[in-house]
Amino acid sequence: MNTWTRFRSARSAFVAIVAWCALGCDSFMPTPPVDEPVDACDLATAPLPEARLLTRSEYRRTVQALLGEPDDPTSGFPHEPEVDGFTNNARSHRANPLLVESFMRAAALLAPRAKERGLDLIVPCEGEDAACADLFIEGFGRRAFRRPLDHGETIAFKTLYSRLVASLGHEEALTAVIEAALQSPQFLYRVEAPRDLPEFGSVALGPYEMASRLSYFLWGTMPDEELLSAAANGELSLDADIERQARRLLADERAHERVLEFHHAWLGLAQLTSLTRERAPEGFSASLRQSLDAFVSDVFWRPGGSLNDLFTSPTVYIDARLADVYELAPPMQGFDARDLRPHRSGLLTQPALLALLANDDQSSPIRRGVFVRDRLLCAPVPAPPPSVDNSPPDPDPSLTTRQRFAVHTEDDECATCHLAIDPIGFSFEGFDHLGRARSEENGLPIDTSGALIDSGDAAIDGPLASALELGARLSGSREVVRCVTRKWFTFALGRPAGASDECSLDQAQARVQQTGGSVTEILVALTLSPSFRRRAPHPEDP
């Protein structure tokens, strides 16, 4: 029986366990995507938007934009909870004592530094009097709170100023206003308030709320002057207005760091920091990360950059350290873009991912297979039974990794799920635990054949010759477009897409496919989707 026949024969067993799981462990199973596009989306049952607390990186970039602060004040802040790789989950990221203290300490540090640089740089004003303070409070407040202050908010700051100006002087009193603003909930949280009348079961966001959604999604920082003006002028409600702003933000340098931040979360690159791999040179993980960042930026920002480029570009960025590991000629300096056809093709063969998705001393077909299903197809497999011994087999000099892992698919109990994982992982066997290409292991020839089984997209299921073919297959899959769009949605909204968001995903997917799978179009399409522009009604809505 050849490999593919064997996979096929076990397929029915996989389907059976999926059916069994649906009874007992439905949380493990992917929701089948809804395929019919609809024009208007019903968001009446969508989760209510929650106030979103600034993350460490959002805080850093926001005080940079607001105060011109050049340093990172967040290094001692606690880390946000990480949900599926994403650190901006609205529900999980909440205040705690350490975070509140961190905000207070940072405010006490940042406000005087802003004063030293000059308050005029924040809001210019001639003179040092109450009129000037009012101007400052109005102008600074609008930027700090990302919308004009209301009456109560203005009074709070004016009261603070007037209590301090006599004893401390004008500048010091305004510095205290900055310090208070940095601890105010209007600065620390993005709040989407109850308002307006529900229309089609959902509510359009207010213009300033929309401005913040756009800037925090695409830049990870506060809205700039142009966005705030557009909000003031009611120019953030029509498709054309939103699209123009989204394209403007994407054309700005600030979008680049944000795009990398998404990829780090999506691909799980946080774990690169603590990477330990046998025979890896000093500084290996830093080189890997920079190499992948360069690759992602390259395919994302090249004209017309598409998912096809992401999955098939043969470019690998190499510095002297990686050149040594991969036995290539070292670059003159920094990183060089190398065309490594025919050995490498796309994201799946990037050194960082191959080394990350491995064990210390051997490749890991399991981690690679799980990664493809979970992160690229959004089709995770059920967790193994709690009692299973899932340690990797000890390296055996007389066998290849593939032969040692074969036990998974020989044992019937394991085979049912592992047939959805291992054959994907086996196609990566042409690369070892450092991401080096190889044609033999322990003197035995490498077999890179594999298969995609029940990927969720019947059009791409079938036998595979290697990871390169897998990349090519994925690059043409509707399910991959859907999955990547879904991950971007999670990043944009601070929550996973729910059932009522599928309609927005449909619209975005259709738009992305019309443009040939353009990666920047995914972002533009999401900003135009109902889930991004509207929300479910609050019970408190008038």
Added chain:
Amino acid sequence: MKRTHPTRRHFLHASIGALALPLFDSLRASAASETPPPKRLVLLYTPNGTAPDAWFPTPGATPSQFTLNSIHQPLADYRDRLVLLRGVHNEVAQDPNNNGGPHQRGIGALFTGQILGEGDFKDGCGATAGWAAGRSIDQEVAALIGQDTLLGSLELGVRCMDNDVQGRICYAGPGQPLPPINEPITTYERLFFRTTPTAPDTNLRAQSILAAVNDQFTALRPRLGQTDRVKLDEHLALVEDLERRMGLGSSNGGCAVPLPPSSELNADDETTMPEVSRLQMDLLAVAFACDLTRVGSIQYSTGFNRIRYPWVESLEEGHSLSHSGDSDTAAWSRLAARQAWHASELAYLMQKLDSIPEGDGTVLDNTLIVWGNEVSKGNSHSLQNIPYLLAGSAGGALHTGQFLDLEGVSNTRLLLTILRAYGYTAPTFGHVDYAGDVIPGLLV
């Protein structure tokens, strides 16, 4: 992680450099005038299960006549201050209505006695769960004895790299995990970096700023829906608690401020783990001595982690090692070596606390350290016979120097027994279906 703001460093050194004293020179507990001296509690967590054959002692004719096993040899000098327990099961974690995989369930219930809510945290095998559904014992104790200190509690970590349910042991309440601090410099700043209220102008300034912040919370409130109101009320309560604690009399409990640990130390690197461990324990001891807090925790890494222990020549990924087959004696001896290193770190903390005079004794006399693990044995993910170890008597509240085989009690009963030592009066603790009375033979 390289720290990138020299200005902040300058600020710190400028403000405290002149006062600095080396850690532990002439340290004396500042709350010593209190009679009886205050009690303290420390939670200690290590991951991925123990090596049970090297952990549980050999019983003797009576509970006090046990013989320590190999993992606990570093604690031999403190044998009579220990309580070793067998037969404490994490039954809550095994509740059929619980969510998540074994490491998630185990760590969630370890110190809370509660199940996990639903959520999107995935363990390494794809199981999903949310946060634990209740408060952990350290926070119960902080509510009882930690109201009048600068910090209610101090959560410290050593390479806690996963920020999800497998990376949290302490909960302020249901779904309210407390993140640990991994960098000793941050621990130091939390303890010692604050403005000292001296000049009346400074006080007026600080008070006015806090008043304005409170006013902004009030101004925002009408704009909030119900969910956000709860979220921001939580935040405001923390601001108010912080305000109150900062207003509590003299800073530093009258202690001289010690020198800060190096800001160059990379706490993410596996080779610095022993150094970070010692610094965090030093700082916790100073915090106790200066009465800046009475409740702390030190969490070593996270459930299901892959960390290595090069300083005990154990270079395997932690989770994989803990999954070694029972017949792989070499692997189990390496796991035991890791656990013995943790025992030696516990011994170091006990020595530190024992070196700080307080009343007629030392701070150690008034402290209880509770060591736990989210599973008992990695390769079976067993949640039976959780290796809980108690060190110290919390001011004589516990009978120490004994090994008890309890033959199957819920961990909620052990947690309740610990809480009783601090004056907790509610009849039970933890999940209602598994709650019970105190464990006999432990409380004095």
